[in-house]
Amino acid sequence: MSEPKSSVHPVDFIWSEVVRDAEAAIRAEPLLGGVFHNAVLHHGSLEAALAYRFADKLATREMNQQLLREIADGAYAASPALGQAARADMVAVFERDPACHRLLQPLMYFKGFQAVQAYRVGHWLLEQGRRDLAFFVQMRVSEVFGVDIHPGARIGQGIMIDHAHSIVIGETAVVGDNVSMLHSVTLGGTGKEEEDRHPKIADGVLIGAGAKVLGNIRVGHCSRIAAGSVVLEEVPPMKTVAGVPARIVGEAGCSQPSVMMDQLLGVRGSEPR
Incomplete structure (x- = not known):
């Protein structure tokens, strides 16, 4: 389950900025209040928000959102490096993409960022010997985002994939x-x-x-x-x-x-x- 918002760590400046962006977005567009609460404000950490986004985007009738959420939560809990890489990727997008004006945007709208974070969970699964789950994640990332990254590929941090249509790695x-x-x-x-x-x-x-x-x-x-x-x-x-x-x-x-x-x-x- 996601953490309560009160558990936001004061030194996590990136997550704190994402939360502020979401609050400002609701003030500017109240009709999206439910969207931003579900995707950001309901969670206590960037990792929890990423796990929610992973499950929400990749869920199917074969693999429902709850199961995918548990998988992603387990990955982020077991490997703090996943969250560290996500933060580096988010900053990379913000600094390099002139169309990105808020840290909230990659999490909510940029399929390149979202696809890379899903790949990272798939790569972690492969490293744990959970090959079929890793390949399932690869398949869904390809279907949903048009990005095909084999879970065996090794990708560093601070990655920006702009537009991210028809990427193959x-x-x-x-x-x-x-x-x-x-x-x-x-x-x-x-x-x-x-x-x-x-x-x-x-x-x-x-x-x-x-x-x-x-x-x-x-x-x-x-x-x-x-x-x-x-x-x-x-x-x-x-x-x-x-x-x-x-x-x-x-x-x-x-x-x-x-x-x-x-x-x-x-x-x-x-x-x-």
């Missing part, structure tokens, strides 16, 4: 911390290999819309992959690659491409807010 893919990617990105294999066959994305990488990174190759830290590129070879750190097949076209242009979100080749972006 394969079983042996590794994604580092503070990575940003846009819609229609694929981190896939190149054939029917059964071993380590998917890309390794280092910290701070920016992957543009529609880019395909294929095979067991490494994309170096703080590099940029231009929209629509097909990457088949290793990308050195702090470089920009573009084209089909992708080739190095210059430097990354800044020290933190995934934060700057500058996708214009040869043009340096503005400082992050």
Whole structure:
């Protein structure tokens, strides 16, 4: 069951801000009062709210909301790292997405954030040996959000997936911390290999819309992959690659491409807010 609101820990600034956002949203739009109470104000922690959202979004006639809620509550209770990663992801979305003006938005409206948090629960289930439950979560995330992340993939924190339509991340893919990617990105294999066959994305990488990174190759830290590129070879750190097949076209242009979100080749972006 969810915690009473009175148990909000005073040092959890992110959750406290989400609560304030929800209260302000109700004042601005009273018709959504029930929605925000159910999704935010009824809960005493971000973990409880995430578990509710997970269950509410993924429930089916085969697996009802109560059972999914118990699964997610158990995951968050057993692994504090899940909540830590969720907070880092939420801040990443807020800082990098110009359409995000409140911390409340990723939790309520952004399917990229919600899909990544559901993947994290599925990955935890897989690590516990609960393979079929993990695959059930993967299936429902794909059906509900249009995001297909294998529960075996390893994904860091501070992740932003903007728009998040048609994202595919394969079983042996590794994604580092503070990575940003846009819609229609694929981190896939190149054939029917059964071993380590998917890309390794280092910290701070920016992957543009529609880019395909294929095979067991490494994309170096703080590099940029231009929209629509097909990457088949290793990308050195702090470089920009573009084209089909992708080739190095210059430097990354800044020290933190995934934060700057500058996708214009040869043009340096503005400082992050």
